[in-house]
Amino acid sequence: MSSISVEQCRAARAMLGWSQGELAEASAVSKTTVVDFERGIRTPHRNNLGAIRRAFELAGISFIPENGGGAGVRFEKPATGPRDA
Numbered sequence: 001m002s003s004i005s006v007e008q009c010r011a012a013r014a015m016l017g018w019s020q021g022e023l024a025e026a027s028a029v030s031k032t033t034v035v036d037f038e039r040g041i042r043t044p045h046r047n048n049l050g051a052i053r054r055a056f057e058l059a060g061i062s063f064i065p066e067n068g069g070g071a072g073v074r075f076e077k078p079a080t081g082p083r084d085a
């Protein structure tokens with residue numbers, strides 16, 4: 001599993017309409033971890049970053065790797081929020 005960038009995290013969260021708290025809940029990491037990551041203060045431990053990515057993927061987000069055209073995100077299927085799970 002590859003890492004995700006701060007920008008991909010913010011974009012995926014915006015696409016889903018999730019708050020930082022909702023992402024923290026969906027990924028079972030602390031809100032401080034999400035906030036610090038998105039502010040560029042620190043990179044989460046690998047297991048926490050993986051949990052964030054998995055939460056997004058379960059909600060229908062697909063991460064597009066850097067391939068010369070820039071990294072990105074897209075919906076793979078209809079999204080569900082943490083309250084819908």
